[in-house]
Amino acid sequence: MQKLSNAKAGKYTVKWIFTEPELVRLLKEIRIEVGEEITVISNSRLGSILLRSKAGLFSVSAEAVAGVTV
Numbered sequence: 001m002q003k004l005s006n007a008k009a010g011k012y013t014v015k016w017i018f019t020e021p022e023l024v025r026l027l028k029e030i031r032i033e034v035g036e037e038i039t040v041i042s043n044s045r046l047g048s049i050l051l052r053s054k055a056g057l058f059s060v061s062a063e064a065v066a067g068v069t070v
Contacts, residue, residue, distance in 0.1 A: 001069050005049065005062035007040045012070035014038060019067030031055040032068065 001015050014036050017024060031053040032038060041050040047062050 004038075004040070004051075004065045004068040004070050005043075007043060007049075007070055009040050009042060011037060011039050015069045017068050023064060023067070027065070027068070029055070030058050030060075032065070038070070 004012070004014075014032060014034050016034055017027060017032075019027075027033065036053065039052040041052060041057075043049045043062075048059055049062055049065065050057070050059050052058075
């Protein structure tokens with residue numbers, strides 16, 4: 001298991017989410033939930049991650065997903 005903010009390109013299953021309730025709601029809107037499969041397309045290591053979930057393609061800040069473990 002690793003933090004999503006540190007993940008390299010590839011497919012992952014979300015193992016758990018431990019963050020603030022507001023971020024959990026936002027993540028659920030873009031279908032990043034425990035048990036869901038996501039694809040990391042790129043991780044710039046400069047603070048942004050391009051990923052695909054069932055809801056589509058998104059760019060998120062590494063800080064926003066620091067509490068997501070895959």
